[in-house]
Amino acid sequence: MIRYIISVIIATTAILLCYLWYPIYILSGKRAGMLFIRTFFSTLLKANNITVKMSGLEHIDLEQNYLILSNHQSIFDIPIVSASLPLDIRIFAKQELIHIPLFGWGMWLYDFVFVNRKKKKDAMLSLHRAADTLNNFSFLVFPEGTRSKDGRVHSFKTGAIEIARLSGKPVLLVAVRGSGNIMKKDSLFVSGGSIEIQIFPPEMVAKNDNRKERAKEFQKIIASFVE
Numbered sequence: 012m013i014r015y016i017i018s019v020i021i022a023t024t025a026i027l028l029c030y031l032w033y034p035i036y037i038l039s040g041k042r043a044g045m046l047f048i049r050t051f052f053s054t055l056l057k058a059n060n061i062t063v064k065m066s067g068l069e070h071i072d073l074e075q076n077y078l079i080l081s082n083h084q085s086i087f088d089i090p091i092v093s094a095s096l097p098l099d100i101r102i103f104a105k106q107e108l109i110h111i112p113l114f115g116w117g118m119w120l121y122d123f124v125f126v127n128r129k130k131k132k133d134a135m136l137s138l139h140r141a142a143d144t145l146n147n148f149s150f151l152v153f154p155e156g157t158r159s160k161d162g163r164v165h166s167f168k169t170g171a172i173e174i175a176r177l178s179g180k181p182v183l184l185v186a187v188r189g190s191g192n193i194m195k196k197d198s199l200f201v202s203g204g205s206i207e208i209q210i211f212p213p214e215m216v217a218k219n220d221n222r223k224e225r226a227k228e229f230q231k232i233i234a235s236f237v238e
Contacts, residue, residue: 014059014201015194021058025051029117036121041147044121045099052090060203061087061193063095067210070183073097076149077183077213078175082164082233083153084191091190091206098149103141106133122148126170128156138170142177149183150174154226162191164234169222172229176220181213184229186236209236 028047035043056063071077079100081092093100102118106127109115119125124144126137144150152174154167175182188207194200211232216225 012199014203015199017058018055018201021051021055025054026113026117029121030113033120041122042099044148048100048121049094052094055090056087056094059087059193059201061091061206062204063091063206063208065095065208065210067208067212068097070210070212071097072213075213076145076147076180078145078171078178078180079149079151079183079185080154080167080171080229080233081151081185081187082237083155083158084162084187085158085193085196087193087201088153088158088187088190089151091187091208092151092185095208096149096185096210100151101144101148103137103150103152124150134170138173139177141174145174145178145180154229158196159191160196162237164230164237167226167230169226172216172220172222172225175216176218176222181215182229183213184211184232185209186211186233188237 032043032047036047077098079092079096081088089102101121101123104118104123104125106125109119109125122144124137124141127133141150152171154171155165156168159165186209189204190206192204193202214229
């Protein structure tokens, strides 16, 4: 519980500081966002005694923007992936988050993309916005749609494949193992621990690829490490 309170304090501080940092973000051509976001997430991991062991960093081209697809076991997957990968990352977030005062507004200012899954037309517009975002940043999506409760990698939704198809950017598959033990869903207890990340060689999605088949392929690749 103490670690949870500390995490809330760190997050609240970061939310307030992001507004002070915003002029620097704009004046830098939005390049300074990576420093702010990675510093915040790294601090969050250190405060909770979370260490990350990575394999496959050689597959990352620092000059390239990627659509990053990862499995999802914990709310800490966002800071784990964002702090660990040497990329300027933005995130696909639920529409409800934008309505949270200060927090949601800060995400919007820093070019995070929100998706309304309840309305098909709005969801499609979000996919196009995400594809456009990849021109400037790498973009993190959890294609399972929600956190896994049993640790297994569940079916990938095809929206992420559509983002890759629309953008023409390479897909970076990232498998995270062990994060489900950090903070269980619907729990306020945060446990420190060691996380393993496996980065796979980039994949391309062609315009005529079958979205469902590609989603299954990507799911199996990530599951091969996680499970």
